Amino acid sequence: MNVEERIIVALDVPDVESAIALVDQLPQVGFWKVGLELFTSSGSKILEILKSRQKRIFLDLKFHDIPNTVAGACRAAARYGVDLLTIHATGGRDALKAATEAVQVGAAQTGVEPPKLIAVTLLTSISARQLAFDLKIPLELPEYILEMALMAQETGLDGVVCSPLEVAQLRQTCRDDFLLVCPGVRPTWANMADQKRSLTPAQAIQAGANYLVIGRPITAAAEPELAWKRISEELTTVA
Numbered sequence: 159m160n161v162e163e164r165i166i167v168a169l170d171v172p173d174v175e176s177a178i179a180l181v182d183q184l185p186q187v188g189f190w191k192v193g194l195e196l197f198t199s200s201g202s203k204i205l206e207i208l209k210s211r212q213k214r215i216f217l218d219l220k221f222h223d224i225p226n227t228v229a230g231a232c233r234a235a236a237r238y239g240v241d242l243l244t245i246h247a248t249g250g251r252d253a254l255k256a257a258t259e260a261v262q263v264g265a266a267q268t269g270v271e272p273p274k275l276i277a278v279t280l281l282t283s284i285s286a287r288q289l290a291f292d293l294k295i296p297l298e299l300p301e302y303i304l305e306m307a308l309m310a311q312e313t314g315l316d317g318v319v320c321s322p323l324e325v326a327q328l329r330q331t332c333r334d335d336f337l338l339v340c341p342g343v344r345p346t347w348a349n350m351a352d353q354k355r356s357l358t359p360a361q362a363i364q365a366g367a368n369y370l371v372i373g374r375p376i377t378a379a380a381e382p383e384l385a386w387k388r389i390s391e392e393l394t395t396v397a
């Protein structure tokens with residue numbers, strides 16, 4: 159896979175018109191992430207638009223609920239024929255298992271490929287300090303991430319969302335084909351904003367990430383095409 163194909167750009171915009179404008183502005187992007195803001199405002203319309211342009215889709219709705227509800231949501235999401243889908247690992251073992259079965263059922267209902275189902279280990283906007291003092295988790299952050307990833311692996315998920323800082327550890331411990339999808343990626347020239355656990359695109363790929371999720375450094379740049387080009391060029395140095 160070409161290294162550029164490992165960049166997923168986050169379409170975090172308020173409506174479908176802004177999304178189309180961005181997709182048109184960046185024809186070189188092959189993999190787009192549709193998240194909570196765009197899906198809540200505009201529903202599934204954007205998925206059809208992206209598919210009609212032969213784009214791959216990461217539907218990042220981060221389901222977090224009781225097993226029955228998570229399973230229903232995963233069945234419904236899988237019917238769209240998206241490539242990647244997220245749930246929160248903290249929904250627990252039963253929810254993860256129900257979700258893995260549900261995506262198969264949902265995809266079969268519409269005759270599409272099931273999405274790769276990946277679990278969010280710990281949001282990249284949470285620091286080690288917040289994990290301990292706000293969330294009251296009595297584990298060191300790397301240990302907590304590892305426990306969430308192993309639970310996801312044991313319950314049949316295809317991978318996890320983690321920060322690039324945790325990739326090296328998970329790459330060593332999880333099975334080889336377990337997907338490690340990393341937001342919290344920041345080129346040296348970009349603003350961290352609310353991200354707390356971060357590395358540069360080149361460092362994240364070198365550590366073993368399968369995919370990088372990058373939003374604002376590209377989409378909020380004065381010249382998004384130039385930002386994409388700079389990131390692509392950075393990645394060719396490590397590909």
Ligand SMILES: O=c1ccn([C@@H]2O[C@H](COP(=O)(O)O)[C@@H](O)[C@H]2O)c(=O)[nH]1
Nearest residue numbers: 168193280281282341342371372373374
């Ligand atoms: O732990 C997580 C899980 C998901 N995200 C999502 O990734 C993008 C990152 O956008 P940036 O603008 O590059 O910060 C965004 O859509 C998040 O919802 C995450 O950041 N961390």
